[in-house]
Amino acid sequence: MEQLSRGSARFAEELRRLGVTSDVKEMPESTRSAAEAAAALGCNVAQIVKSLIFRSVVADEAVLVLASGADRVDESRLAEVVGEQVEKATGKFVRARTGFAIGGVPPVGHAQPLVTYLDEHLLDHALVWAAAGTPRAVFSIKPADLIRITSAKVVAVATAQAGGHRPSAPAPIPPRQCEPARPSWSRRAR
Helix, strand or coil: CCCCCHHHHHHHHHHHHCCCCCCCEECCCCCCCHHHHHHHHCCCHHHEEEEEEEEECCCCCEEEEEEECCEEECHHHHHHHHCCCEEECCHHHHHHHHCCCCCCCCCCCCCCCCEEEEEHHHHHECCEEEECCCCCEEEEECHHHHHHHHCCEEECCEEECCCCCCCCCCCCCCCCCCCCECCHHHCCCC
16 A cells, blocks of 8 residues: 555544544545546546535634535525525635645544535435545545534535536446446435
8 A cells, every 4th residue: 555645644544533444545636626536536526525615704613515526505505504604715714724725625634623514415426535635635435424424414505516417327437436326316315
């Protein structure tokens, strides 16, 4: 096994502490964006978890939203869930509150505890991929395990991006690399 960079190794240790057996993979290509991560892994962009940090305007708190790479978070829906206006966080705010740079923010292991929400569309997949501490590192996880380790509240705050779609049939993908999406009718009741 290749030696991980410092940020990825720190995150891999956090996964072990949380009882997650997934290996952190450092890719030769960037995985900074959902599209880059999907291309590097050979899976559908909808299976990529975007870890998006927003700032609650009044409380000045960091809010983490875990959303599908095929989706865009609707800030007005998120504000309703949070109970106050939110805005996209600056890079400086993200680094200060999470300890990670934008493009490598993982779902756990932050510099301080974060209120976390997981958009329901991630539940459409048997397996998803998320950032693992650097813009070139990822790990796979089942959505149920992601909810468990983040204590995320499942919400409906995302919509398909313009030109984006959630495929009803999975794209061809390498075996055991990425799991195909489950049809929307198979979503578990929430």
